[in-house]
Amino acid sequence: xxxxxxxxxxxxxxxxxxxxxxxxxxxxxxxxxxxxxxxxxxxxxxxxxxxxxxxxxxxxxxxxxxxxxxxxxxxxxxxxxxxxxxxxxxxxxxxxxxxxxxxxxxxxxxx
Amino acid sequence: xxxxxxxxxxxxxxxxxxxxxxxxxxxxxxxxxxxxxxxxxxxxxxxxxxxxxxxxxxxxxxxxxxxxxxxxxxxxxxxxxxxxxxxxxxxxxxxxxxxxxxxxxxxxxxxxxx
Numbered sequence: 001x002x003x004x005x006x007x008x009x010x011x012x013x014x015x016x017x018x019x020x021x022x023x024x025x026x027x028x029x030x031x032x033x034x035x036x037x038x039x040x041x042x043x044x045x046x047x048x049x050x051x052x053x054x055x056x057x058x059x060x061x062x063x064x065x066x067x068x069x070x071x072x073x074x075x076x077x078x079x080x081x082x083x084x085x086x087x088x089x090x091x092x093x094x095x096x097x098x099x100x101x102x103x104x105x106x107x108x109x110x111x
Numbered sequence: 112x113x114x115x116x117x118x119x120x121x122x123x124x125x126x127x128x129x130x131x132x133x134x135x136x137x138x139x140x141x142x143x144x145x146x147x148x149x150x151x152x153x154x155x156x157x158x159x160x161x162x163x164x165x166x167x168x169x170x171x172x173x174x175x176x177x178x179x180x181x182x183x184x185x186x187x188x189x190x191x192x193x194x195x196x197x198x199x200x201x202x203x204x205x206x207x208x209x210x211x212x213x214x215x216x217x218x219x220x221x222x223x224x225x
Contacts, residue, residue: 043217043219044216046213046214097212098156099144099212103152103153
């Protein structure tokens with residue numbers, strides 16, 4: 001079982017839809033959480049950090065549930081430009097920091 | 112803007128060749144990383160370095176080595192390329208005191224070993 005798991009998708013949604021992705025992690029020592037975005041044939045870029053209190057950046061909301069060990073990303077009012085792969089990233093500190101990337105969830109937003 | 116550059120976007124090498132992939136960052140970051148990215152597997156860490164001349168193995172170091180002689184430059188070496196090393200290679204850097212631990216990635220090198 002992978003330490004960080006994501007539904008690979010693809011998620012196909014119309015413009016304007018709301019879409020949510022989940023990511024589960026198995027190591028309870030995990031302490032920092034992020035969502036990265038990767039466009040086709042491009043490098044990953046940080047989208048947002050994830051906090052227990054949740055955080056929002058425009059149409060994007062990220063949540064962390066430590067008890068159930070998952071993080072989520074909600075995209076409201078989807079745009080064509082949101083089409084990308086969304087990578088869940090977990091950092092844990094067990095005798096040194098380790099960054100673990102999920103395999104990503106692909107999103108296609110269609111007109 | 113942080114800039115991470117990689118020496119080649121596309122590379123084709125033959126089995127058994129020694130391959131050098133270079134990465135340069137311009138933000139004076141302490142940490143540098145080499146990943147490979149394969150479909151369905153995500154990014155897997157090969158090696159990372161937290162200081163000049165320092166290196167640590169990641170999850171899949173076999174068949175690879177690294178060199179960090181200068182702070183801004185981190186090289187990945189495939190001692191004897193094999194077909195199962197065909198992949199997208201991504202370099203990244205992050206600042207040691209960056210509380211968000213954001214990693215900045217280069218554009219990637221797509222390596223094909225024939």
